[in-house]
Amino acid sequence: MQLEPKVNILLVDDKLENLLALEAILERLGEKLVRATSGEEALRCLLHQDFAVILLDVQMPGMDGFETATLIRSRGRSRQTPIIFLTAFSTSDQMQFKGYALGAVDYLLKPIDSDILTSKVTVFVELFKKTLAIQRQAAQLAAVNAELKQSEERFRSLSTCSPIGIFETDTEGYCRYTNPCYQAICGLSATESLTRKWLESVHPEDQEQAIASWSAYLNEGREYSEDFRFQTPDGNIRWVEVRTSRMLSGQGDLLGYVGTLEDITERKQAEEVRAQVIREQTARQEAEAANRMKDEFLAVLSHELRTPLTSMLGWSKILRSKKLDETATNRALEAIERNATTQVQLIEDILDVSRIIRGQLRLNLSAVNLVSIMEAALEAVRPLADTKGIQLNTILDSTLGTVCGDPARLQQIVWNLLTNAIKFTPQGGRVEVRIESLKQETEQTQAIFPNSETKLSSTAGTLDLATSYYAQIQVIDTGIGIGSDFLPKVFERFRQADSTTTRSHNGLGLGLAIVRHLVELHGGTIVAESPGEGQGATFTVKLPLMPDEKGNRNCAAAEAENSAVASDTSTPLTGLKMLVVDDEADTRNFLAFMFEEYGAIVTAVASVDAALAVLEQSQPDVLISDIGMSEQDGYTLIRKLRSLEPEKGGCIPAIALTAYSREEDRRQILSSGFQQHLSKPVDPHKLITAVTNILELPSVVPVR
Secondary structure (H helix, E strand, O other): OOOOOOOEEEEEOOOHHHHHHHHHHHHHHOOEEEEEOOHHHHHHHHHHOOOOEEEEEOOOOOOOHHHHHHHHHHOOOOOOOOEEEEEOOOOOHHHHHHHHHOOEEEEEEOOOOHHHHHHHHHHHHHHHHHHHHHHHHHHHHHHHHHHHHHHHHHHHHHHHHOOOEEEEEOOOOEEEEEOHHHHHHHOOOHHHHOOOEHHHHEOHHHHHHHHHHHHHHHHHOOOEEEEEEEEOOOOOEEEEEEEEEEEEOOOOOEEEEEEEEEEOHHHHHOHHHHHHHHHHHHHHHHHHHHHHHHHHHHHHHHHHHHHHHHHHHHHHHHHHHOOOOHHHHHHHHHHHHHHHHHHHHHHHHHHHHHHHHHOOOOOOOEEEEHHHHHHHHHHHHHHHHHHOOOEEEEEEOOOOOEEEEOHHHHHHHHHHHHHHHHHOOOOOOEEEEEEEEEEOOOOOOEEOOOOOOOOOOHHHHOOEEOOOEEEEEEEEEOOOOOOOOOHHHOOOOOOOOOOOOOOOOOOOOOHHHHHHHHHHHOOOEEEEEOOOOOOOEEEEEEEEOOOOHHHHHHHHHHHHHHHHHHHOOOOOOOOOEEEEEOOOHHHHHHHHHHHHHOOOEEEEEOOHHHHHHHHHHOOOOEEEEEOOOOOOOHHHHHHHHHOOOHHHOOOOOEEEEEOOOOHHHHHHHHHHOOOEEEEOOOOHHHHHHHHHHHHOOOOOOOOO
16 A cells, blocks of 8 residues: 655744654654744745745744744745744733734644644644645546546547447337448438337348347347348448347446447458358468478487488497497497487388378277286387386286287287376376276267278177276376476377477477377277476376177187288289389399299389380289389379280289379279289288289288
8 A cells, every 4th residue: 555645744933952852742743844044045945845834933033933924925836835833931912812813723822732832733733634635636536527528529429420230228119329330321310310229220031030040139148149130211322230238237236238230242252251261270270270280290300310321320330430349239230220220210100101191000909918018118118218217116006807909909008108108207206097997978889990991891880888897007207297388289289398409308299199099990089188387297098898708709809810811911922924124223122122022023124114124024823013103104004004905914903003192093003003002111911912912813911
């Protein structure tokens, strides 16, 4: 609270001891006491200061008290200042009358009674303070009145010149005020507008809708905003946006409504064009956001792929150029192997995402003990945790039942969550793992794979288990946590909370997206929780448990079905003549070597022209061609091949290899004349299977 400023009290006496005595009496008032030892000095003090009261000695050398009072009263600033005369030499009535005639408010004789003096001075001090307060209030009131007048003038000006209609209604909806624009929109005069409701100007065809929406507004009390057609008395029709809100008193009582009318005819006419522009802008913004995300991902991908390559290539050159001792050699080979493993994991993540996008991620199903999976994963990540001094705590329910799933993929889920927790937990932190059985919260019967895109048999795909319990896996860390703005995006592909060049954690931002998809393929759910940055995170996975032996049999059937599909992967190609066309030398040499290992006779060429030249000399049993080649692509080759007569090779079976893996690419490839299509990177066993399928050769166990 701001302290009240002190007021000034002027003490005038030619004797210092008298001034000190007055100060001693009045200092308890807590005000500002100003000394003056002469009339001249007192007048100088009055030039620049205002005083609540003046204590003036009568008998002073030079200019006495009466003369000083006369000059004080002659000045406008001090004309009304109270003066109390002090004297010790005269008590005559004549002297007192003279003092009062000069404007004194009191006349005290020395020696002065301190209580009387204090009480009299206090009266004038309080009077001065109240006068100042009244002056301040008067000034404030004048300022408020001036502002109010200015505000009223401004309102009238704004209302009159406003391009939007403004109206005020009573509680019944009748207008109490309208501005010129309102009158123009409704086609009414000022007088006419005050005798009608705004609803009466709505077009007859929109009246029912307007009345219904207005009634709903009156009941709900929300802000009102609707578009209607208005019709003027002379028949003009225009689109109008009506907006209103309630006017309430200080006690909350409804006084009426205030609203606006805006002519939006042109806006309505241009609405479709504007909507199209908005759609285009939205599409462009989404494309720009996607491009930014892609660029960020590519930058991260480049960094993550080049980092291990630096170590691998560096050590490889050292091994080729220098003879190292056994310790250094082992160190080099370990670094190469470790970084190669890192790159394999990166590539596997990218391939998994590619399979997820294409809906080709498959599960090899069997009954799985999650505790065993978790224990194996913990052993795998324990060295990583020990390196950072991270404590691994486990609470594993050994009585937990089994789930029907893919052991390798479940291991991938658990391993990804554990490595993620360790990676984002600082030195000396803690990671806790819990596995327990909980009762299902819903009573609805749920299939094992309700969200699965896995291509299984009808038996496996329609398992109808009345699962009453589920397995809950929780990985809880004390790491850097997840910000509230990033938490909803944590399972999205290509998303990372920090994708800058200074980021402190590596990775592509794919692991959690893959985990979520794998969990959903198993009919489960995954949730991420974090109180905020620096406060750790919790990932909770829920998977349905197998309730009985029936479920176990169904899972085994699905596993057998899936395994049967996977086993039909190869056949001996002894003596088979194959033509391989690819402009990339390493890929071409690899394919030739692989087919020769299976016993085939391979001719490998780098271009369409070279392939056609081979076909003029001999006809292979099957053609393997890349699609995306320089100069002439695989489409050109198959088109020229299919234009030949059958005896010249026009009907040779053909398989396309391509890095273009979209559905439209597959359709274009098959419609152009190829019998099969495989996406790069090509799985050798799948390629052998494709060859055996189009040639209808018997399948055997593939050569390893």
